Amino acid sequence: MSLITRCETPADTAAIREVNLLAFGKTYEPDLVEAIRSDPGAWLPHLSLVAVADDGIIGHILFSRVHINSTPVLSLGPLAVLPNHQNQGIGGALMQAGLTAARTAGEHLVILLGHPTYYPRFGFLPATTFDIHHPHIDDGPHLMVLPLDDTPVPAGTITYPPLWNT
Template structure:
């Protein structure tokens, strides 16, 4: 972590404005047009599995998980995972991922989906979703549509449209 005094804690309602500014710096205004962003618009993220990373009082990273329905199965959509550009490559994203995935599993969630780079997310258990198995509500590069089973074998039971959850 390069001697950062990093604190990972649950995202608080008072963090929302700072987290949104972080997303804007990291992803720009085009972030809302992405398929994953449109899916997340349908339901608020879950505070119990969404975390922020702080250095002192400065929010330098965030991960959010949002409920979705994958076919007929409740699942989570991960993202965005964001790290302030000035704090990249220090393990902050990995620390946020590990905390969110462990917490989701401990709370009984079975499946996490995301759109992202498989080489990065592979270490957290993500694999490319078999084409046609699940369908997102917009265009996505099939090589970037990933899933992590928190319950082994759950992907065998899942097929169909991914839509916002409750």
């Protein structure tokens, strides 16, 4: 299978919605992607990437702007791959492309809420390691961070844009 990763374009929005809907089986994630696109404080178009195969867009990864106290950081999510293309390395390819794009853009830190056995393979660590906390949920193993460089990691509470409450 031929696979490329690239930034999303306006022509990709319907396919991205479909990928997220099929990957998660509910509307929260596709609605969140659309809400992030509409928020200039959270939307980073150069950090919304798609995986394209011979049969079209089969995966999507999104990084958006959040803060730890007043320090701007990235939030990763969603990361979605069509069900019939999962477990083939596509999510990993999107993750590597996204992290490379984030580093190239001069970003310093990524946070996420995700599966505690999947994301550590990319270097993610429990957020509590850095005294980073979620404002509304338990700081359990699902809350993780990845420093992208040697910049000191800020401790504190994550501030999400109001759109995350949709």
